[in-house]
Amino acid sequence: MHAKRTVGAASVPDASALGASQSYQYSNLEGSAAAETALAEEVALAIAYNGISQAVMLVSPSDLEDFIVGFSLGSGIIASPDEIYDFRLSGCGSSMQAEVEIASRAFWALKEHRRQLTGTTGCGLCGVEAVEQALPExxxxxxxALPPAHWLDGLRQRISDFQPLGRHSGAVHAALFMNDQGELLLSREDIGRHNALDKLIGALVRQGIPLAGGVAVVTSRCSLELIQKALRAGLQTLVSLSAPTGLALQWARRHNLNLIHLPQHSAPRVYSPAMENRS
Incomplete structure (x- = not known):
């Protein structure tokens, strides 16, 4: 278990216990004496479902259990957390493995998806299948309802307390969850923005935290993949500290996901729902 420190009503992992950074020596171009700084670590995590390899992800080596659950759900490999029966992490250093046991129905769908993407590249069909997977139904x-405006007051400053690894070493993204009372509950950090959201989703699922009326916050830019992960998890409002892409905005509106951009020096921008649809 990670060591915790309390911030308000929430618990935040202590950067010193994350195991996701190490100190490295450096010097400047003038050849001055060496100094040390903390850098974020990353490991290659090979994920297999029911014995079949699926993906190798470069992730920060913290909260990997949350990542496995969130990745499985956010990537559409499972439709609900109940379809994960068990998982086991192994390995050390820069190479780790995750063996995940999923329900037969989910495994059949995964194998069918893999079969559809296998074929000759000249047939013209493989690209169609890939597009269907990138733009699923x-x-x-x-x-x-949109969150009250005061929930976002000073949010950029408040979330700093929930980014211990980012403050310690930099080079990481964060995803956070605010409950239906506007309280920041928990966060997850990772070198990958998708991974950070996967870890947050996994943590919410594993801890049984209600999502209704809550807000997810991501410190990265908001592209289509993050919208899809939020939709699959059932998150109803997504706040991004960086601007969304046009396609992300279109999908948010089409699927009733509240999408808000929180610029650094101006008021929050509500992109979804569209202004004409608001009463």
Whole structure:
């Protein structure tokens, strides 16, 4: 278990216990005496489902259990957390493995997807299948109210307390969750922005935290993949500290996901729902 420190009503991993950074020596171009600084670590995590290799992800070596659950759900490999029966992490150093046991139905769908993407590149069909996987049919969320404006007041400053690894070493993204009372509950950090959101989703699922009325916050730019992960997890509002892409905005509106950009020096920008749809 990671050591914790308390910030308000929430618990935050202590950067010294994360195991996701190490100190390295450096010098400047003038050849001055060596100094040390903390740098974020990354490991190659090979993920297999029911014995079949699926992906190798470069991740920060912290909260990997949360990542496995969130990646499986956010990538559409499982439809619900109940379809994960068990998983085991092994390995050390820069190479780790995750053996995940999933329900037969989910495994059959995964094998069918892999079969569709296998074929000759000249047939013209493989690209079609790949596009269908990149732009899948996802369930439209029930419309939900936008968060009160004061929830976002000073948010950039407040989330700093939930980024211990980022403050310690830099080079990482964060994803955070705010409950239906506007309280920041937990965060997850990773070198990959997708990974950070996967870890957050996994943590919410594993801890049984209700999502209704809550807000997910990502410190990275908001592209389509993050929208899809939020939709699959059932997150109803996504706040991004960097601007969304046009396609991300279109998908958010189409699927009733509240999408808000929080610029550094101006007021929050509500992209979804569209202004004409707001009463």
């Amino acid at each position: 996802l369930q439209v969320l029930p419309a939900t």
